[in-house]
Amino acid sequence: MGDTTEKFPAGKTVITSDHALKLEFVPEWIAIVGSGYIGLEFSDVYTALGSEVTFVEALDQLMPGFDPEIGKLAQRVLINPRKIDYHTGVYASKITPAKDGKPVTIELIDAKTKEPKDTLEVDAALIATGRAPFTQGLGLDKINVQTQRGFVPVDERMRVIDANGELVPHLYCIGDANGKMMLAHAASAQGISVVEQVCGKDHVLNHLSIPAACFTHPEISMVGLTERWPRTPFGFVMFNPDGSLDGNPGIKGGEEPQAREKAEKEGFEISVAKTSFKANTKALAENEGEGLAKLIYRPDSGEILGVHIFGLHAADLIHEASNAIAMGSRIQDIKFAVHAHPTLSEVLDELFKSAKVRRKASLGPELRFSLILHWLKLTFLVQLVNLLQSKLLGVV
Template sequence: AATKEPREVLEVDACLVATGRVPFTKGLNLGALGVQLDRRGFVPVDAHMRVMAGGGGNGVAEAGKNGAHPASPQRAMPHVFCVGDANGRFMLAHAASAQGISAVENILGRTHVLDHATVPAACFTHPEMAFVGGTEPAVRERAQKEGWAESVGVVKTYFKGNSKALAEGEADGLGKLIFHKQSGAVLGAHLLGLHAADLIHEFSNAMALHTTLPDLRRAVHAHPTVSEVVEELVRHACADMCRAGTKDHALAGV
């Protein structure tokens, strides 16, 4: 189609189209333990990374036939764990590592549950994209169901106002923060821009450690750095909290 926008032709040797991934779990004979894989082949686990057995059997009516178990309520197997892509919880390398650590903690008797909602994700495109927590529609839907729809706050900022991004010639980008206006909890963060994959950790750590926005507001960010995009989002959010009537001494002077 005709366009006034500049067009660029990129010649390549090959183009990879990836439509998804499937777990390589066939042949593990998990049916002999009474484990029923889901329809895509993922291994069911509980919050402690323990493999779940039972839950409807595997379609074989007779117990013991072909190593199968009959239908039964799901139960956690105390000595069998599954971490990483095979359980389908969060198919990223760092999530698999975190699940492995969680499993070891539970094996050693130190009860641990990994909150997958606090695990960040990133796409190393140009510019980079990164996110943690919920999207705005998902958070609003949850808030509506739970009765705190009026407490959802959303603020945005842009990389074009960041000195470091301008100096690097990478001023295209934006940031979006979703938060609770009364508690100051971070509910979701989305970044598109220079070093977004690095910047997202300030928000993922805040979610994991239950750090509130007024607490983050106290932190000082070096200038000029791209991290000031995060600082700008936090300032905007705290200003919204003030307008919503939230009382907190950390918000003074925002």
């Protein structure tokens, strides 16, 4: 079950990602509302075609859904050297398409105070604030299922949950419509999981093992938890009938605590390891040394909590980490794996090798001898006491 982009005053100058590759002209200046996956990818496309790009971002920083370190490096490589400027901390409260020779106008308001901030005049505007579920007209109300801003509530097995918290018999919901992870390959994995269950084999899909990628150049990829709570992962924004933004973006996803919040809540420690593409022979040979890989893990157990990559072919490299999480592999299990040289995969090799997992305390030979000696002494004393007690009882 899929999704849709919300209706917006259309035309050939105010578009969504569904139409962004079908423009009949290359705009000299295009505004992109939203700096997540979709916005970044299309900024890559349009700047390559010669357009100037302006980002409009509601939060205080660009790329708010990415790991901060990854986002900072990506901004330095993908945005700063290019013909891209940006406005952060503002909403696009109203967008008026070009008409009668007039440009597209975008009215910006402060995200916190809602006071007017600025008005942009551009050749085109791309709405890249995410996607909304396409679940209207399914008759869910007839079976007592209440959607949450359009998303169908499901359990970990994709079984639909009604308004009373009960499972609806024989009814599953997969894909964007359940809001768990709005990615095509996530929907496919959910479908396979449901088929397993229908065939009598219990299966629970680990969504933390599903990777995500942003297809810029270089690419960005991630799997598992971020170090801290992501602000807008896989979000969506609702629009009013007149085309203005709702004003309060409805964010779906990212509701579970991320690594540091989870560690504080459950009482364990996390560590971070990082490696650079600048040390990778193949990346340097291709003049693509700008890149970073980041590992978030538990130093006590070696559990991999998350991996984030920015660099050449990051979307391909992430699968080694994704498969490790899916299989429950620990760092100590995979850090001795051998990678061909020279390959980009050595970035992950160095990443896992640099992680420090604490070994459980082992007893040295002297300590073992001392403990054995103490145990023998204690055993002797216990036997001596028992012997004396038996003799005293015999005298009495």
